[in-house]
Amino acid sequence: MQPLRGIKDILPNEVQFWQYIYNQANNILTLSNYNEIRTPILEQTNLFKRSIGDSTDIVNKEMYTFIDQGKRSITLRPEGTASIARAFISNKLYIHDNTHKLWYMGPMFRYERPQKGRQRQFHQLGIECIGSLNYIADVEVIRLAIKVLEACQISKYRLEINSIGNSEERQIYKYELVNYLIKYKEDLDSDSRKRLEVNPLRILDSKNLRTQEILNKAPKLTSCIQSESLYHFNNICKHLTYLNIPYKINEKLVRGLDYYNYTAFEIKADCLGSQDTICGGGRYDKLIECLGGPKTPAVGWAIGIERLIMITEKIININKNRPNIYIIIQGLRAEQKIWDIIRMLEEYKISFNLDFNKSNLRKQMKKASQSSADICCILGDNEVANNYVTIKWLKTSKQQKINLDKFKQYLHDIKNLIIT
Structure with a gap:
């Protein structure tokens, strides 16, 4: 018997790296008053459709969804934030405190082409700061992501950040972007032509060189962003500068999930090759309200554990478990x-x-x-x-x-x- 394609055993000599990362994260996040939460790997399918978005690749192509014996549509969670938001609502955590700082580490599932550091069962370490609109919360989560990476002795990384505005501002930009790209429809790659109708912002992420050439002269998202969004973003940048955290503003960075607003960011590691994103996150102020909860702003990120281990196992010498x-x-x-x-x-x-x-x-x-x-x-x-x-x-x-x-x-x- 062999394991399913894209699903790997984690052997004892590998578990020690996983435990090392867990312990480092626990030590760092506990100091900042983040508490661990563990959510089920099974959720109602509608949770991800409503949160991630019907037009995303995750919902359309990648989710493991099935009908259980109770005739319910069930999905193996493809990411952690939606489950945290659901847990926040269903357990009425909002009754007790205004702000909740949560972290998690566990398996996620997406039907993708398996490749090094990217399996169909993969694992994420993530944090969610729930309850604050303050831009300092954005700075804190970015700072904590970098502290976790540095604790794993990763020093060569690049932080890319962007302001994606609010939903109204993005709707205006979508209209301008589509009007520009429609003239080049036949020159776009096949995925971008499909996205032109259902999710045009995702075209900004295209790796196709011809599409990127076309995008170079496209309208910029910043042209549609108003003063409130810019104020939030500019203050984040000021704090990152004060903290000596180098960053690059990437105007094409939008992330692949519909629930983000204001802040989107990625941390990349050069040694990973083309699949170089090791951490991704942003702000999602409307998600909890969209799922039926109270109006509650939030910001967070997730780190891919498999990709993190690919780096750490080369530079960290962990003593193998041995008896005395x-x-x-x-x-x-x-x-x-x-x-x-x-x-x-x-x-x-x-x-x-x-x-x-x-x-x-x-x-x-x-x-x-x-x-x-x-x-x-x-x-x-x-x-x-x-x-x-x-x-x-x-x-x-x-x-x-x-x-x-x-x-x-x-x-x-x-x-x-x-x-x-």
């Missing part, structure tokens, strides 16, 4: 007595590996040497009869007999030597 003590048992009486020793190891939080094989002592000692443990602890019927345990230091071959009554004190004395 390798335990060998020989004989029936030793099999029972060993539990007393294990309880002592657990009390002192000393990691161990218990050898279950009933092979001879020589073979077990060979495995102990291969385990990278510091010490081999040998308990046989002879040791039990004489109330001691044999300790062998694997690097020096030094051997000791420790009285079982004094073994707990022995662990106390050597703990700092073997746990580093």
Whole structure:
């Protein structure tokens, strides 16, 4: 049996990188009063249609949707923000506090062509700051994204940011953009020709060189943005400058989800090649209200974990999980007595590996040497009869007999030597 195409196993040697990223994110976000939330991977299909948008590629082409036994349309979540917004509404979180700072890490699902760092089951780390219109909230989430990347020792990145205005301003711009592009319809790539009718702003993201040439002389979104939107955006830029966070204004950056307004941003890593976006986010002040909740502004981002790991595994040296003590048992009486020793190891939080094989002592000692443990602890019927345990230091071959009554004190004395 093989896994489904685009869905990968995460093996033990890889999990350590995932755990490293989780711990770094948890430490950084907890300091800024962000609390972890975990939402279901299954949601009603209508949640994503209403939030992401019927005209997006995600809804039209990429969602895993099926009819369950209750005749309901169910979708595996393709992104995290809509589920957070739904959880905010259905659990009435708005009753208790004005502002909620939430973060999550988990699997998402999209039917796309699998490629390196981009699978059909992929994972995202994301944050959502819910309840504030203040541009400082936008600055905070961008700053936290960079702190997470830097904690993962990623120093070569590019922040691109844009103001996409509000929905009314974008409607005006859509009209101007379509009027301009319609003259070049036959010169556009096939995807852009389709988007011309259903989602013209997404044409700005086209990677087609001829389409980009045409767009160079197209009307700019900034020409339709009014003073309130510009005030919000300009203040974000001032704060980023004060924080010494380099950024580039990308007037073609719109993001692929309908719920964004005001701020859109991406963080890119050069070492990833053409699929270089490692973090994307923005402000979405109308989403919660659109889903039936109270009028609640919000801003957030998501980082692709697979892409992040592609970088971090090359530059971060994570020590593989190894036991401090390798335990060998020989004989029936030793099999029972060993539990007393294990309880002592657990009390002192000393990691161990218990050898279950009933092979001879020589073979077990060979495995102990291969385990990278510091010490081999040998308990046989002879040791039990004489109330001691044999300790062998694997690097020096030094051997000791420790009285079982004094073994707990022995662990106390050597703990700092073997746990580093």
